[in-house]
Amino acid sequence: xxxxxxxxxxxxxxxxxxxxxxxxxxxxxxxxxxxxxxxxxxxxxxxxxxxxxxxxxxxxxxxxxxxxxxxxxxxxxxxxxxxxxxxxxxxxxxxxxxxxxxxxxxxxxxxxxxxxxxxxxxxxxxxxxxxxxxxxxxxxxxxxxxxxxxxxxxxxxxxxxxxxxxxxxxxxxxxxxxxxxxxxxxxxxxxxxxxxxxxxxxxxxxxxxxxxxxxxxxxxxxxxxxxxxxxxxxxxxxxxxxxxxxxxxxxxxxxxxxxxxxxxxxxxxxxxxxxxxxxxxxxxxxxxxxxxxxxxxxxxxxxxxxxxxxxxxxxxxxxxxxxxxxxxxxxxxxxxxxxxxxxxxxxxxxxxxxxxxxxxxxxxxxxxxxxxxxxxxxxxxxxxxxxxxxxxxxxxxxxxxxxxxxxxxxxxxxxxxxxxxxxxxxxxxxxxxxxxxxxxxxxxxxxxxxxxxxxxxxxxxxxxxxxxxxxxxxxxxxxxxxxxxxxxxxxxxxxxxxxxxxxxxxxxxxxxxxxxxxxxxxxxxxxxxxxxxxxxxxxxxxxxxxxxxxxxxxxxxxxxxxxxxxxxxxxxxxxxxxxxxxxxxxxxxxxxxxxxxxxxxxxxxxxxxxxxxxxxxxxxxxxxxxxxxxxxxxxxxxxxxxxxxxxxxxxxxxxxxxx
Amino acid sequence: xxxxxxxxxxxxxxxxxxxxxxxxxxxxxxxxxxxxxxxxxxxxxxxxxxxxxxxxxxxxxxxxxxxxxxxxxxxxxxxxxxxxxxxxxxxxxxxxxxxxxxxxxxxxxxxxxxxxxxxxxxxxxxxxxxxxxxxxxxxxxxxxxxxxxxxxxxxxxxxxxxxxxxxxxxxxxxxxxxxxxxxxxxxxxxxxxxxxxxxxxxxxxxxxxxxxxxxxxxxxxxxxxxxxxxxxxxxxxxxxxxx
Numbered sequence: 001x002x003x004x005x006x007x008x009x010x011x012x013x014x015x016x017x018x019x020x021x022x023x024x025x026x027x028x029x030x031x032x033x034x035x036x037x038x039x040x041x042x043x044x045x046x047x048x049x050x051x052x053x054x055x056x057x058x059x060x061x062x063x064x065x066x067x068x069x070x071x072x073x074x075x076x077x078x079x080x081x082x083x084x085x086x087x088x089x090x091x092x093x094x095x096x097x098x099x100x101x102x103x104x105x106x107x108x109x110x111x112x113x114x115x116x117x118x119x120x121x122x123x124x125x126x127x128x129x130x131x132x133x134x135x136x137x138x139x140x141x142x143x144x145x146x147x148x149x150x151x152x153x154x155x156x157x158x159x160x161x162x163x164x165x166x167x168x169x170x171x172x173x174x175x176x177x178x179x180x181x182x183x184x185x186x187x188x189x190x191x192x193x194x195x196x197x198x199x200x201x202x203x204x205x206x207x208x209x210x211x212x213x214x215x216x217x218x219x220x221x222x223x224x225x226x227x228x229x230x231x232x233x234x235x236x237x238x239x240x241x242x243x244x245x246x247x248x249x250x251x252x253x254x255x256x257x258x259x260x261x262x263x264x265x266x267x268x269x270x271x272x273x274x275x276x277x278x279x280x281x282x283x284x285x286x287x288x289x290x291x292x293x294x295x296x297x298x299x300x301x302x303x304x305x306x307x308x309x310x311x312x313x314x315x316x317x318x319x320x321x322x323x324x325x326x327x328x329x330x331x332x333x334x335x336x337x338x339x340x341x342x343x344x345x346x347x348x349x350x351x352x353x354x355x356x357x358x359x360x361x362x363x364x365x366x367x368x369x370x371x372x373x374x375x376x377x378x379x380x381x382x383x384x385x386x387x388x389x390x391x392x393x394x395x396x397x398x399x400x401x402x403x404x405x406x407x408x409x410x411x412x413x414x415x416x417x418x419x420x421x422x423x424x425x426x427x428x429x430x431x432x433x434x435x436x437x438x439x440x441x442x443x444x445x446x447x448x449x450x451x452x453x454x455x456x457x458x459x460x461x462x463x464x465x466x467x468x469x470x471x472x473x474x475x476x477x478x479x480x481x482x483x484x485x486x487x488x489x490x491x492x493x494x495x496x497x498x499x500x501x502x503x504x505x506x507x508x509x510x511x512x513x514x515x516x517x518x519x520x521x522x523x524x525x526x527x528x529x530x531x532x533x534x535x536x537x538x539x540x541x542x543x544x545x546x547x548x549x550x551x552x553x554x555x556x557x558x559x560x561x562x563x564x565x566x567x568x569x570x571x572x573x574x575x576x577x578x579x580x581x582x583x584x585x586x587x588x589x590x591x592x593x594x595x596x597x598x599x600x601x602x603x604x605x606x607x608x609x610x611x612x613x614x615x616x617x618x619x620x621x622x623x624x625x626x627x628x629x630x631x632x633x634x635x636x637x638x639x640x641x642x643x644x645x646x647x648x649x650x651x652x653x654x655x656x657x658x659x
Numbered sequence: 660x661x662x663x664x665x666x667x668x669x670x671x672x673x674x675x676x677x678x679x680x681x682x683x684x685x686x687x688x689x690x691x692x693x694x695x696x697x698x699x700x701x702x703x704x705x706x707x708x709x710x711x712x713x714x715x716x717x718x719x720x721x722x723x724x725x726x727x728x729x730x731x732x733x734x735x736x737x738x739x740x741x742x743x744x745x746x747x748x749x750x751x752x753x754x755x756x757x758x759x760x761x762x763x764x765x766x767x768x769x770x771x772x773x774x775x776x777x778x779x780x781x782x783x784x785x786x787x788x789x790x791x792x793x794x795x796x797x798x799x800x801x802x803x804x805x806x807x808x809x810x811x812x813x814x815x816x817x818x819x820x821x822x823x824x825x826x827x828x829x830x831x832x833x834x835x836x837x838x839x840x841x842x843x844x845x846x847x848x849x850x851x852x853x854x855x856x857x858x859x860x861x862x863x864x865x866x867x868x869x870x871x872x873x874x875x876x877x878x879x880x881x882x883x884x885x886x887x888x889x890x891x892x893x894x895x896x897x898x899x900x901x902x
Contacts, residue, residue: 037718038771041726054795102791104784106808106847109800134799152809158725161814166784169775176813177771178763200763201679229721263697266723312810321696340806344725351724352699353741467709511714515679515764519713650794 016393023422047157080402118276403548
């Protein structure tokens with residue numbers, strides 16, 4: 001049995017994982033990154049439109065700051081977010097973008113003087129300040145009050161991932177590619193590393209570490225149609241669940257992006273609408289203003305996706321052999337803008353649809369896109385229940401997105417979380433609590449258990465193959481745990497997924513070739529994916545309200561009175577067919593921004609009994625604070641700076657740009 | 660979205676070999692599929708694996724032409740399989756793994772190890788002059804310069820340029836268009852402290868810019884349409900000047 005030792009094991013080589021690895025390395029600890037694919041191929045590369053950070057240097061971003069970004073994020077989350085974490089995030093985001101600028105990301109810049117833009121389908125002239133010339137600029141995204149999304153054309157994730165990938169090489173961090181963690185090694189509520197399979201040779205080995213970090217992204221591929229890369233199967237989240245100790249949070253909170261192309265399901269960035277693109281129906285009518293008078297196409301993603309589906313249900317969709325869709329029209333932006341600032345979109349349309357989006361409308365419909373749920377951690381990124389296990393990025397629920405995340409906030413979260421969590425991991429490693437007293441016998445047990453599971457799949461001859469079960473799971477998720485949900489559909493989804501999970505325990509693999517063996521890979525991942533699907537479906541069935549991306553047609557109101565909480569799932573035992581579901585309440589009394597109207601979507605919710613009281617309390621508190629000192633006002637309501645690593649506590653400077 | 664001849668029968672000839680399997684011999688395997696509208700090589704290869712060859716190995720990640728995982732030789736020409744519509748190809752389609760890179764199995768090759776080696780050798784990261792103050796307003800940059808850097812930053816390290824390169828076939832340590840383009844990118848970036856003398860030390864030999872025979876295969880096939888020919892020629896002039 002081969003055992004590899006390191007200080008910090010990072011599972012996942014996307015932006016969150018790489019930034020974590022760089023952070024602990026800078027603090028003097030050894031680290032190894034494991035990745036299913038070459039790190040620069042991670043799904044982070046597919047983030048197109050940009051990263052939110054409240055620099056406020058573009059004319060349309062003037063007056064922006066952490067306070068506005070915080071409010072937008074909390075409203076976007078439909079009050080599901082942990083507001084302290086949202087504060088930590090918005091505070092560090094400008095620092096993250098500047099760090100990345102130092103590492104070479106060629107952020108688009110402010111160009112002084114007049115320029116044409118399209119707002120609400122009309123050409124307008126924006127005058128950029130000479131003072132801001134050459135600073136990082138921003139574009140508009142949904143659910144934000146300021147233009148805050150910093151970008152490099154529409155290849156933002158790519159530029160960020162390559163800069164960070166190169167930084168990890170500069171720091172001499174080993175990134176072991178084509179390595180898959182199959183199980184976490186743990187005992188007595190403490191995580192010690194992972195059993196890892198080499199996806200070239202098929203060999204198992206054990207990686208032991210003081211701290212283990214999961215940064216494996218989302219679980220979109222449990223859905224039939226997803227914008228996610230094919231590797232986003234949630235297996236990192238699943239191995240945490242399978243410990244029986246680690247908790248997952250809000251697994252039913254699944255985001256649908258309004259504009260993926262039909263039929264391929266490939267994303268076209270929110271930047272299309274942020275830059276002025278509009279949505280049209282079968283008659284060519286621009287319908288979003290009919291539903292969302294103020295934010296129109298730029299309400300939050302959950303709202304726009306629902307409105308689109310609602311509109312299609314009225315028979316106003318375009319019918320195609322691949323199902324109903326609507327049109328995304330960016331021809332209004334002009335050829336030059338489309339081909340320069342939306343070039344990935346141009347390429348995608350050219351190669352997958354054979355058309356030019358500067359000339360023709362793009363067929364789109366809402367498609368699974370983002371997993372708000374993930375491994376439940378505290379604000380330091382450590383699992384609430386399994387010591388030594390950390391998680392960050394999309395794989396984690398720490399929880400800054402609540403029930404809906406804003407566009408541009410996830411790619412920002414990856415690096416911000418990596419910056420913050422790596423400091424806490426380093427602190428953990430520096431102390432004696434990270435000491436390992438572990439018998440290699442226990443390690444052997446974990447490795448042998450995994451090997452026995454694989455051998456079982458290879459040696460049984462009368463089991464089912466994984467693919468039919470997987471297809472059915474994907475269908476159930478998209479049809480019954482999708483944008484619009486009902487109790488009866490969710491009931492049947494849970495029931496059938498449970499049966500599928502039982503069937504998935506009796507698989508066999510026909511092909512016994514040495515090496516990775518793709519059929520074997522599909523077989524051992526399937527039960528993991530089904531467990532995540534069950535967490536999402538059960539959480540959705542039990543949550544009898546609508547919040548953010550979780551929408552129950554039978555319970556259309558947000559219900560703060562009964563449901564201002566986080567769903568927590570754990571997996572009780574290896575034989576279990578259902579997760580255990582608990583709830584963690586979110587305290588109104590601690591909130592800087594108590595629940596209210598989001599500013600878009602329906603204005604219709606059931607109040608929490610303490611909401612009014614907290615509103616009055618806030619009024620009282622603020623009376624005693626200098627109205628011009630926004631930092632003091634914030635600190636009086638909900639102090640958070642002490643929660644940050646010291647190096648990130650200073651305030652971020654910005655130039656005050658006058659409009 | 661229209662296909663010129665829906666309902667064609669496609670014949671795939673795939674070069675197969677699994678070095679992990681001592682009994683495996685390189686051979687061409689033949690598969691037939693009914694084509695349908697919108698079919699890409701991503702869809703076709705998954706269908707072949709599903710129906711005929713569960714052990715067939717290939718690499719797809721984003722399946723959107725963004726990540727560069729699926730470089731392979733398609734009818735003799737390196738390209739990205741995920742965004743290649745079968746309707747753009749004749750009904751007989753030959754697929755082979757990218758040459759030069761270490762074969763993992765079938766259509767899967769190890770570009771990662773090669774790219775990491777190249778990055779380490781050429782130090783493809785910003786050599787900071789002074790560490791960035793994270794709390795201060797960022798350094799300014801001319802908007803046009805940022806765009807010009809992004810233009811070269813768009814490389815996805817898919818390996819197609821290496822597979823299409825005559826020199827890379829002959830010289831094991833040739834850094835190729837991917838490496839030279841990176842030097843051009845960092846050379847353009849004022850945040851990088853290195854000067855032409857430093858870059859000369861990295862690429863001023865036959866494994867670098869002087870190894871290029873100007874066959875321009877890289878330029879012709881680059882899936883991101885990077886201006887490789889111009890960049891290599893420009894770099895060569897600059898490097899001759901400092902030599």
